[in-house]
Amino acid sequence: MSPGHSEGTDCPSTKVEETQACELRDLLDRLADKWSLLVVELLGERTHRFTELRRAIDDISQRMLTLTLRRLERDGLVHRTVHPVVPPRVDYELTPLGAALLDAVGPLVTWSRRHPGEIARARAAYDEQVA
Amino acid sequence: MSPGHSEGTDCPSTKVEETQACELRDLLDRLADKWSLLVVELLGERTHRFTELRRAIDDISQRMLTLTLRRLERDGLVHRTVHPVVPPRVDYELTPLGAALLDAVGPLVTWSRRHPGEIARARAAYDEQVA
DNA sequence: CAGCATCCTCCGCGATACTG
DNA sequence: CAGTATCGCGGAGGATGCTG
Numbered sequence: 425m426s427p428g429h430s431e432g433t434d435c436p437s438t439k440v441e442e443t444q445a446c447e448l449r450d451l452l453d454r455l456a457d458k459w460s461l462l463v464v465e466l467l468g469e470r471t472h473r474f475t476e477l478r479r480a481i482d483d484i485s486q487r488m489l490t491l492t493l494r495r496l497e498r499d500g501l502v503h504r505t506v507h508p509v510v511p512p513r514v515d516y517e518l519t520p521l522g523a524a525l526l527d528a529v530g531p532l533v534t535w536s537r538r539h540p541g542e543i544a545r546a547r548a549a550y551d552e553q554v555a
Numbered sequence: 556m557s558p559g560h561s562e563g564t565d566c567p568s569t570k571v572e573e574t575q576a577c578e579l580r581d582l583l584d585r586l587a588d589k590w591s592l593l594v595v596e597l598l599g600e601r602t603h604r605f606t607e608l609r610r611a612i613d614d615i616s617q618r619m620l621t622l623t624l625r626r627l628e629r630d631g632l633v634h635r636t637v638h639p640v641v642p643p644r645v646d647y648e649l650t651p652l653g654a655a656l657l658d659a660v661g662p663l664v665t666w667s668r669r670h671p672g673e674i675a676r677a678r679a680a681y682d683e684q685v686a
Numbered sequence: 687c688a689g690c691a692t693c694c695t696c697c698g699c700g701a702t703a704c705t706g
Numbered sequence: 707c708a709g710t711a712t713c714g715c716g717g718a719g720g721a722t723g724c725t726g
Contacts, residue, residue: 447667448592450674456587458719461579474688485720490689500677511687512726521673528666535659536578542652543581546631589699605708616700621709642707643706 451525454499459484459492461529464518467502468526471517501525582656585630590615590623592660595649598633599657602648632656 455461459481466472466480478489493516496502501522507513518526586592590612597603597611609620624647627633632653638644649657 447671448664451663451667452587452592454674456583461583478688486689487691487721488719491719498678498681499674500681501674506688510726512689514688521670521677524670525666528662531659531662532582533579535656536582539652539655540578543585543630543632546652547629550629550631609708617709618701619699622699637708641706643709645708 454495454501455525455529457492459488460496463489463492463496464501464522464526464529465533467516467518468523471515474514474516477516496522585626585632586656586660588623590619591627594620594623594627595632595653595657595660596664598647598649599654602646605645605647608647627653 455464462481463477466477472480474489474493477493478484478486481489484492493502493504497504500519503517503519505515505517507515586595593612593615594608597608603611605620605624608624609615609617612620615623624633624635628635631650634648634650634653636646636648638646
């Protein structure tokens with residue numbers, strides 16, 4: 425893989441000590457890319473195989489699914505099990521850490537369900553006003 | 556899939572109905588960029604002026620702060636008050652919606668504080684094994 | 687089936703300069 | 707002070723092709 429490690433642990437000059445933004449930003453950076461959270465949620469339901477995930481998400485490219493899973497694995501959120509059979513079979517599941525994280529995301533999920541389209545509506549209103 | 560506009564409301568072909576991923580992804584897309592959450596957290600403490608935010612975050616570019624605030628405003632999370640004085644003064648504060656959202660993020664913040672560096676450690680372990 | 691490698695495009699974002 | 711306008715690069719990520 426490319427050596428472009430821009431590991432977020434550096435925690436730059438943001439002076440927001442009170443909010444301890446560093447940890448949080450790392451976390452967000454991990455979850456906030458286009459697919460990670462989706463994958464974590466699916467794995468929260470049950471173990472999935474590679475292709476299952478691929479089909480469940482459907483418009484994810486194979487490359488991005490691989491990358492996403494590798495990153496999640498690397499960060500200790502997802503566990504990867506290779507079954508030495510032919511054809512190959514690989515299972516992905518949440519680690520305890522991953523499950524805990526998913527729990528922490530729960531309220532956010534709930535919130536988004538409770539406020540369906542509120543952001544979208546505000547957006548539409550704003551746009552209309554501008555137009 | 557048509558790239559079209561970046562408006563998330565289209566909620567494409569992701570078949571993850573159970574997780575209602577669309578809303579959530581919209582939400583994440585809004586929060587997950589480099590600065591939004593940081594801004595929302597600061598505004599959660601109190602109202603800030605433009606330059607206050609700029610100094611609090613410090614390594615945000617002026618352009619990105621403007622863009623971030625505009626997007627948050629557009630999405631109904633932040634309210635912008637222009638005081639017609641010289642020199643100009645603009646205050647930013649959370650809307651009720653924004654405050655509610657911040658609450659929903661709370662557990663995530665707490666979690667990240669409770670697991671300091673756990674992800675970073677897993678990452679280091681993983682990298683060592685690979686190397 | 688579950689990947690890795692390569693190429694290429696698009697746009698996020700920083701740097702810089704100008705304004706009411 | 708609080709923006710807007712323009713330029714340019716770097717990296718995220720899609721498409722495609724090859725492998726064990």
